[in-house]
Amino acid sequence: MSKLKNQNRDCERERQQLIHDLCTDQGPHWEEQYKPGSFGCHELLDRVSLAADTVERFIVSHPACVQNPDWFALAEQAVALLHDLYQRVGAEHLNDQSGASN
Helix, strand or coil, rough: HHHHHHHHHEEEEEEHHHHHHHHHHCCCCCCHHHCCCHHHHHHHHHHHHHHHHHHHHHHHHHHHHHHHHHHHHHHHHHHHHHHHHHHHHHHHHHHHHHHHCC
């Protein structure tokens, strides 16, 4: 099996464990407070924005990162992935909010 397939399988296993933990801690309907359009989803959007800004301001521009092309490229990739996550969460979150008001 390829390394990517193993990573995807491990990632899904971890996600399923987190879902199980949330059900145990918050009850079977925990999803309602975090679905797109909810305050919980808006909170995620804010945290992703904060994380992207933090990585950009304090890691990408850090002199130790700037001096190493591999580290710099990875840090830039991290920022780009966080921006992509922000756009995807935001699109669903805002789409759900606009649909709820009609």
